[in-house]
């Protein structure tokens with residue numbers, strides 16, 4: 001079984017590197033720091049590499065240990081967390097490829113199975129929830145610090161326990177964390193509720209531009225690099241914008257484009273029936289059935305027309 005292999009490889013390794021996807025969210029950072037603390041607990045040398053991440057997550061235990069660059073040696077083992085595609089390893093795929101053994105633990109349906117051992121469960125609402133099983137099998141004690149990191153991943157990827165992927169195990173785990181003294185309400189407020197002023201400004205711009213298309217079944221909005229400069233946006237301040245369209249009555253698909261150095265980053269969300277992961281596969285991306293992303297390198301009007309056209313094909 002893959003999990004047995006993973007446990008054996010972790011037990012055999014001395015120097016381990018943890019990597020996650022670019023523009024990391026709460027699940028990416030929470031999973032990485034939970035794994036970092038867990039591997040330290042069982043006596044490993046561990047590096048966790050995340051070049052940039054939102055300030056929101058600086059409160060997480062051991063966030064000060066995050067490296068911007070890897071060390072100059074081959075790791076015995078590399079673990080990619082919450083990452084469906086090696087191209088998304090934040091420019092650090094060399095550390096992954098150079099490691100003697102490569103493991104991926106993830107929950108993206110579009111995972112390309114790029115590691116030696118792939119523990120991928122698309123039914124899990126968060127990579128952090130899969131780690132509850134992995135860390136249990138490793139014999140790690142899930143203490144308050146590790147629990148806070150895992151909870152952060154679960155809260156962010158389930159939109160605060162509200163998405164369909166939430167299982168009874170999600171609540172059982174959170175109940176255990178409450179018993180251990182993890183302040184669930186405080187973590188919830190920090191990672192989901194509190195909005196920075198710069199993020200609020202980007203939301204205002206995006207709301208003002210939001211268009212309803214196809215009888216209100218599609219919404220479209222966007223943010224440019226100039227907007228981000230103007231408001232002094234921080235890392236991932238655009239997070240949450242795509243959900244605003246999705247949450248409007250009658251909308252099936254919400255489209256959000258963000259200008260990058262290579263065209264536009266696409267974010268799609270759907271409500272009931274459109275598989276946005278399939279749509280994003282056409283734009284060298286992927287993700288989940290109701291939340292996915294990709295990239296398009298065309299001028300704005302053409303990029304907009306192409307993505308709107310693709311989404312239209314899937315509407316009933």
Ligand code: 5GP
Pocket residue numbers: 021084085088108110242266267268284285286287288291292293294295
């Ligand atoms: P977001 O719209 O929040 O950036 O991403 C939604 C989901 O799709 C996340 O689970 C994210 O990891 C995934 N995703 C976003 N962009 C890409 C991409 O370019 N490639 C792949 N494979 N997944 C992506």
Ligand code: MN
Pocket residue numbers: 027028082107126127157
């Ligand atoms: Mn995730």
